[in-house]
Amino acid sequence: MGSPCELQLYVESPEAGHEAADLAIADVRFLESRYSRYRDDSLLSGINRAASRGDPVEVDPQTAALLDYAQTCYEQSDGLFDVTAGVLRNAWSFGSGHLPEPAEIAALLPRVGWSKLRWQSPRLEFGMAGMELDFGGIVKEYATDRTAALLLNRGMRHGLVNLGGDIRVLGPHPDGKAWTIGIRHPRRPDGFAANLLAREGALASSGDYERCLVIDGRRYGHILDPRTGWPATGLAAVTVLAPTCLVAGSAGTIAMLKGAAGPDWLKELGLRHLWVDEAGRLGGDLRPASRSD
Numbered sequence: 001m002g003s004p005c006e007l008q009l010y011v012e013s014p015e016a017g018h019e020a021a022d023l024a025i026a027d028v029r030f031l032e033s034r035y036s037r038y039r040d041d042s043l044l045s046g047i048n049r050a051a052s053r054g055d056p057v058e059v060d061p062q063t064a065a066l067l068d069y070a071q072t073c074y075e076q077s078d079g080l081f082d083v084t085a086g087v088l089r090n091a092w093s094f095g096s097g098h099l100p101e102p103a104e105i106a107a108l109l110p111r112v113g114w115s116k117l118r119w120q121s122p123r124l125e126f127g128m129a130g131m132e133l134d135f136g137g138i139v140k141e142y143a144t145d146r147t148a149a150l151l152l153n154r155g156m157r158h159g160l161v162n163l164g165g166d167i168r169v170l171g172p173h174p175d176g177k178a179w180t181i182g183i184r185h186p187r188r189p190d191g192f193a194a195n196l197l198a199r200e201g202a203l204a205s206s207g208d209y210e211r212c213l214v215i216d217g218r219r220y221g222h223i224l225d226p227r228t229g230w231p232a233t234g235l236a237a238v239t240v241l242a243p244t245c246l247v248a249g250s251a252g253t254i255a256m257l258k259g260a261a262g263p264d265w266l267k268e269l270g271l272r273h274l275w276v277d278e279a280g281r282l283g284g285d286l287r288p289a290s291r292s293d
Contacts, residue, residue: 001032001140003164009151010158010174020154024147028163031146035066035139037086037132047124047133054129064121066138073138073250074114080257081250085226086134087111094211094222105229112226141204141249144168148245160198165205168245172199184209186236187280193237194274194288204249206256207237207276219278223256234259234278241272241286 007024011017034043043063050057059067073081087108091100116127140163147161148168157171160179172178178197185193186209196203208221208231221231238255242248251271255262263283266273274284 001028001143001164002038003140005163007147007151007161008159009156009170011156020151020156023154024150024161027146027150028143031139031143034063035135037134037136044133044135051126051131051133052129054126056123056125058122059124060122066135066142067119067124068121069246069250070135070138071114071119073254077254077257079114080226081137081254082112082114082226083133083135083137084114084117084131085112085224086136087130087132088224088226088229089134091229092222092224094213094220097213099213099215099220109229112229137250137253138246140164141166141202141245144202144245166245166249167198167203169198169200169202183239183274184237186276193239193276193282194286196239196241196274196286196288198241201241201243202245202248203239203241204245204252205237205239206249206252208232208235208256209237221256223253225257232257232259235262235275236278236280237276238262238266239274239284239286240266247271 007021009017009020033039036042037044039045047057070083088105091104091108111128111130116131118125144161144163144166145168148170151170158174159170161168167181169179178199181196181198181203182192183194183196183205185191186207206223208219208223211222213220223232224230225232235256238252240248240252242251251266251269255266258265263273263275272286274286276282
């Protein structure tokens with residue numbers, strides 16, 4: 001998944017723990033082999049090769065479910081969450097140290113837009129050649145939820161799954177205490193915005209700090225607005241608590257794309273959250289842990 005991943009489990013025996021962990025790890029690797037945009041042999045890369053030619057494809061039920069969810073996110077975000085925006089990565093290289101030319105972005109924008117797709121499960125058609133799909137905002141969160149489901153089905157009731165900061169809590173510690181989860185501060189590499197408590201559910205964070213460019217003191221994050229091709233502005237980071245990691249992750253990304261309006265949108269949905277704006281101010285309704293918790 002391109003990031004550190006961990007399982008923390010309370011188990012009856014080392015053998016049971018290793019067996020459950022091996023099953024979970026194998027499933028995560030399977031999903032990565034299918035949906036990684038960095039692997040030429042992945043299912044997603046095959047879809048994108050067809051898209052580059054403008055050819056239609058038929059997809060399996062799992063991929064169809066992900067596309068259905070991507071469509072829901074697109075509609076609920078008024079077009080801000082768009083899995084076709086991955087083509088903009090052809091202009092943006094966050095390890096390069098320099099910004100793309102505006103003309104590079106302008107040339108890619110016509111190939112962005114879920115509305116250009118024709119999606120009727122199981123058939124996907126592309127409105128023009130050269131489009132791409134990128135499930136980067138969905139699959140890691142989906143994998144986190146699948147891993148949790150596999151472990152719960154094997155009787156694991158105390159533990160958590162952490163795939164690169166996308167967290168699903170199986171249940172509290174055996175003594176009933178909540179897990180304390182540190183939320184990184186987007187402007188302090190070694191600091192925390194808050195320590196949060198969770199006994200169940202999922203936490204996911206989106207921000208402009210993991211992959212970014214800093215040019216002349218201005219930060220350009222990796223969350224790109226599909227309308228402009230440029231990074232979202234207004235918020236530096238958002239953490240969302242939700243029943244599933246898939247919902248938490250996509251809602252956090254949408255809030256980042258909405259900028260200053262993102263927290264109110266999360267509040268309307270009834271999703272508890274913590275936000276940090278570009279000036280370093282914190283807000284939201286997630287209660288930090290205290291010494292008495």
